[in-house]
Amino acid sequence: MANQDNKKSKSKDLQEKLFLQRKNTAKIFTQEEQKKADKFCEGYKSFLNVAKTEREAVEQAVEACIKAGFSEFEIGKKYKVGDKVYKLNRQKSVIAAVIGKDDLKNGVNLLAAHIDSPRLDLKQRPLYEEAELAYFKTHYYGGIKKYQWTAVPLALHGVIVKSDLSVVKVNIGEDAADPVFAVTDLLPHLAEEQYKRPANQLIKGEELNILIGSRPFKEDDGNDPAGGSNLVKLNIMKLLNEKYGLNEADFLSAELELVPAFKACDVGFDRSLIGSYGQDDRVCAYTALKALLDLKKAPKRTAVVILTDKEEVGSDGNTGLKSSYLEFFLNDLADMQNLPVRTLLSNSKCLSADVNVGFDPTFPDVNEKLNVAYLNYGVAVTKFTGSRGKSGTSDASAEFTAEVRKLFDDNKIAWQTGELGKVDLGGGGTVAMFLANLNIDVIDVGVPVLSMHAPLEITAKNDVYTAYKAFGVFIAGE
Ligand code: MN
Numbered sequence: 001m002a003n004q005d006n007k008k009s010k011s012k013d014l015q016e017k018l019f020l021q022r023k024n025t026a027k028i029f030t031q032e033e034q035k036k037a038d039k040f041c042e043g044y045k046s047f048l049n050v051a052k053t054e055r056e057a058v059e060q061a062v063e064a065c066i067k068a069g070f071s072e073f074e075i076g077k078k079y080k081v082g083d084k085v086y087k088l089n090r091q092k093s094v095i096a097a098v099i100g101k102d103d104l105k106n107g108v109n110l111l112a113a114h115i116d117s118p119r120l121d122l123k124q125r126p127l128y129e130e131a132e133l134a135y136f137k138t139h140y141y142g143g144i145k146k147y148q149w150t151a152v153p154l155a156l157h158g159v160i161v162k163s164d165l166s167v168v169k170v171n172i173g174e175d176a177a178d179p180v181f182a183v184t185d186l187l188p189h190l191a192e193e194q195y196k197r198p199a200n201q202l203i204k205g206e207e208l209n210i211l212i213g214s215r216p217f218k219e220d221d222g223n224d225p226a227g228g229s230n231l232v233k234l235n236i237m238k239l240l241n242e243k244y245g246l247n248e249a250d251f252l253s254a255e256l257e258l259v260p261a262f263k264a265c266d267v268g269f270d271r272s273l274i275g276s277y278g279q280d281d282r283v284c285a286y287t288a289l290k291a292l293l294d295l296k297k298a299p300k301r302t303a304v305v306i307l308t309d310k311e312e313v314g315s316d317g318n319t320g321l322k323s324s325y326l327e328f329f330l331n332d333l334a335d336m337q338n339l340p341v342r343t344l345l346s347n348s349k350c351l352s353a354d355v356n357v358g359f360d361p362t363f364p365d366v367n368e369k370l371n372v373a374y375l376n377y378g379v380a381v382t383k384f385t386g387s388r389g390k391s392g393t394s395d396a397s398a399e400f401t402a403e404v405r406k407l408f409d410d411n412k413i414a415w416q417t418g419e420l421g422k423v424d425l426g427g428g429g430t431v432a433m434f435l436a437n438l439n440i441d442v443i444d445v446g447v448p449v450l451s452m453h454a455p456l457e458i459t460a461k462n463d464v465y466t467a468y469k470a471f472g473v474f475i476a477g478e
């Protein structure tokens with residue numbers, strides 16, 4: 001017996017030495033660490049509740065930056081080590097940076113996360129009345145399973161820029177006293193034909209209509225008006241005119257977004273998980289920015305956090321990462337040291353901070369178990385994304401992957417591999433390739449998510465906290 005035990009422990013020892021180990025943070029966190037992680041996530045949940053759109057996320061980020069002593073970046077100003085700056089791009093993306101000790105010719109350490117999330121946008125002419133009910137027409141933004149957006153309470157967020165160029169901010173449905181809005185769905189009793197549709201058309205894009213009212217306009221004396229059509233629509237327009245001074249044409253120059261109206265909450269009896277709208281990718285946006293704000297001293301290399309827009313629709317547009325705005329900012333930084341920006345870019349390193357799929361045992365077949373990320377096992381490090389033969393990915397080099405691996409191991413950051421589904425099955429991308437195309441070393445690091453792009457996305461608190469720690473050691477750059 002003794003002999004056998006000996007043998008067993010020898011193989012166990014050898015396995016521990018030679019095999020790649022995955023560690024569940026819920027098992028390895030000390031009580032103190034667990035407490036810290038849970039506490040950290042309270043701040044994160046509060047952020048999710050007030051940052052449901054890219055504009056709101058930018059507002060929150062700038063407010064936090066100013067509070068932490070950041071000032072607006074000025075072109076031509078000579079910044080010194082430890083100086084903190086931020087630069088807005090059209091109220092929809094923001095770059096924050098802390099000047100490091102090293103010369104900029106050695107490059108910067110960059111964290112890139114996106115702050116746009118899938119949602120329902122209003123069309124330019126949204127308002128109509130049908131069967132004495134008033135509605136908004138929508139065009140969904142990003143990859144959604146359309147049927148998930150029916151019969152859930154929705155809030156209306158955004159801006160309307162009137163013809164005098166004044167801006168009206170809209171936020172209805174978040175306050176307990178506010179009304180909410182909804183997309184209706186067919187009752188099961190009458191859904192026989194609907195059930196025959198393919199699932200991606202169970203609800204069609206043109207059926208994502210938002211119910212916004214049902215009472216017709218009445219005269220001041222309370223009487224029905226003599227004739228006239230569209231009286232429910234008229235009544236809605238009258239309310240909007242009274243509250244915001246709007247007329248129907250003002251929708252033409254508006255960005256109004258319908259997002260789930262509920263708040264971020266704990267999920268599970270043990271409260272180990274977070275359920276919320278918009279965690280892809282505000283979980284990485286929050287943790288990345290917080291890591292920058294919490295830097296205890298000036299970083300070794302200049303630390304830059306970029307919170308970008310438009311990732312969910314392919315990163316095109318002047319607030320997305322295919323735009324030159326990041327390069328322009330880095331160019332302005334490089335100018336400060338009379339350095340060509342190409343030198344700064346070529347020596348820069350980036351973690352593309354974005355979520356990845358977490359293994360869902362209810363749907364095990366879409367992922368390959370060896371390489372997929374698991375909830376509670378720390379940040380997912382994804383060397384490549386893309387689909388079908390690594391198409392559309394930057395694929396981090398072995399050298400840079402090893403650097404990140406060493407950094408996380410040396411700092412006891414729990415990390416695991418990530419992969420976006422089985423080969424040949426689907427796939428997807430992040431902003432990593434747009435940074436790599438600037439000749440920056442980049443790899444995806446982020447939090448595993450369940451029910452990604454659904455109104456209620458789920459993450460593990462320990463992974464959120466681990467992301468914050470991981471981003472912190474990366475930008476400290478020691
Ligand atoms: Mn994402």
Ligand code: MN
Nearest residue numbers: 280281312453
């Ligand atoms: Mn996404």
